[in-house]
Amino acid sequence: MTELSFANVSITYRSASTRGDVTAVSDISLDLPTGATLGIAGESGSGKSTLIMSALRLLPKSTTIDGQVRLGGKDIRDLSFGEIRAVRWAQASIVFQGALHSLNPVREVGGQIIEALEHHAKDAWMTPAKRRDRMFELLEEVDLDQSKAVSYPHELSGGQKQRIMIAMALACEPDIIIADEPTTALDVIVQKQILEGMARLVGERGISLLMISHDLAVLSAVCENLAIMRHGKLVEYGPSDQVCLAPEEDYTKQLANAFPQIGDAESRMNPRTLKPAEVRRAQPYEMTDEVVLEAKNLSVSFDTRQGRERAVRGVDLALHKAEILAVVGQSGSGKTTLARSLLGLQEVDAGSQLDFAGTALPRKAKALRAFRRQVQMILQDPSGSLNPKRSVYEAVVEGLRVQKITDDEYARVIGALEAAELTPAADYLESIPQELSGGQRQRVVIAGALALDPQVLIADEPVASLDASVRGEILSLFLALKKNLGMSALIITHDLGLAWNIADTVAVMKKGEIVEYGDVDTVLSDPQHAYTQELLAAVPRLGSQSLVNNG
């Protein structure tokens, strides 16, 4: 069998730009014995991906590696190109981060699995017919129907694509599987299925698993040992339960705390962060009975190739003043469509009723523009929501110019940026999006919405693409906006922990319908609907290797 070990590994990217050489990994020693499972956790930029890519010599030529990376006792630098090719996939394989981008969009997925088998033809799959059988066998192993073999990637869901990636990784019976954020883009239920599947395969076949993620809870669900990385250095290493539940280093504590424990009274209405947003009012706003935005019997249908599909079915929803309402559901449950129709961006079916402050939603362009002043939306991806060529000032001022608000332009921009806790605001005005971090970009997007003084903020997965520590900051900002300005917010998320952290009420959506709707404390502590219970059970919890033991 094969074991993988890193001994005093340092990796440097040589760069001709002004940044000079960048050390991505410094002095890391880790061992992955045969049949073991190891998780590496760290935020973006911690060097975890660089480290695992070095195991198969997949780094670009501009990198220098010091120390030894040993695979099955051999230093991988001593292997010839032919030998390293034989090692890749046959001994160690990788499940890449974005399944969407790692599959060839113009080939059937079955053929892509066979491709790996062709490159490493062994006795068991010498002939094309045998390779075909092996491919079907693999699909079965990852719980996919054989008919999926002739599908193209775009015809599969995110979870199914990730399963295809895992089937590919298993194809040549490797000894080691390296998984790079295998579940990041997936919702909790699919994430649970994928993790369970991986844990089962690892357990049954004695495969070693090296998994990296920014999510401590996901790692602790599958891995025996955990390593925490920060700025390219190893911060803490030890058995999973110990690292998660009794961390020694401050940084590990911070990472472990960043994840909400549903039911934990301390994190209710209190997202953990080192930089909480300030509550300035002596008597912060509280949720009231005054209804701001209301939907009655809201339905939305799309014409698809399969016929008319109802994305949202008869939803009743009421958002009160100074209320934070979380709409929770899996991807494809119609949450985003619901949000877009609340904003008048989406045509709704006849019979649906949408009211803002007691009057029906306008349909004419001019009235809609005035309405948009009151109800603003924050889109999923902060990097994409900002025009890369325009500065922070231009991004924030855009809404004012569109709405033809001309007085005190500068003061309004500064005020909005400060309300979004981007201080000192004047320092950021000239920056363009690429000069900002993910969290800062999200603050700029929020400031752009706040500049219009809206009464309602609708946010679509506002923290899904952000690191754990930034997540807490942004959530605490939402809470502060409610308390300081009395703003109502409707937050769309697949993360029940987010609801526990900041929301007053929660609506659970499944296939376009709201299956459970009520006070967060009640719904999350005592879920009535089976689907809510399933969602809650799928949330990974720190420590205990829950999935492995149950699976």
Add this chain to the structure above:
Amino acid sequence: MSNTNPSASTPSGSAAEANARVIDGTRLVRDRRLNNVKKNWSLFRSDIAAMLGAIVLVFFILIAIFAPLIAPASMLDVTQQLDVPRYAPPSLAHPLGTDDLGRELWVRILWGARVSILVGVAATVMSMVIGTVMGLAAGHFSGLFGAVVMRIIDFFIVLPSLLLAIVLSSVLERGVFTIVVAIGLTSWASTARIVRSQTLSVESRLYIERARILGAGHRHILFKHMLPAVMPLVLANTTLTVGSAIIAESTLSFLGLGDTSKESWGTILKNSMDISAATSGYWWYVLTPGIAIVLVVLAFTMVGRALEAIINPALRNR
């Protein structure tokens, strides 16, 4: 009274401050853009081929502008060249040789540059404006309107452009303006296609959706987001198109469809062919206008390529 004065002056003071700040906001934006221009200029300067091209262009534009000063129009008058030898090969007395009527070729090139470059630039501007407007419209508006615009673009793409230009210039009144219209009307379709594809890709970005959420209408999205996004592409395309427009002008003049009363490089080529200069050994008669065309077209292309690389850094080192 002494109390009211300071309190009265405070708000006016802060108002003045706020005013100064209002200017600040827009100035910040302007400064940043100016800096970008400076950065791009230094990138452009570091490209040797582009600088060579720019120098050649500036040279030809200068001689075109100052042609009447350098060589008075009388030097083109055949009746005043009776003492000049015909078909004189290049020498010190006749730097680029003379033609069948005893005119100096360098004077004809000088005057020809005026029409050739003017027509090239004007036709390109026309084609770019039509192409950008049609491309933006086809990309931004979905549904029937966009589809109709797209079919119009397709119609112009499939038409053989030289043929259309020949028809147009023979139907319309002879003149420089006719040539500009003929070339401009036939060369915009490919620009429209490029602009449309860029528009489509920008259209799907989240920041367009964000602008809609902020309440923006078509005008805001088209002029604040789309136009700036396609402009660099259009500019780079412009310099490349000027070259082909100059060639098109020469082609039309060569075929005798240009303004015969005005000098142009194409006209010189046509005259040289009329007297079979190439087979009679009067090589300078053919080569001089030919090389002038090649130089200017090459210069525009080199500048255009450098601009393209500045807009799209991935093209560098290719």
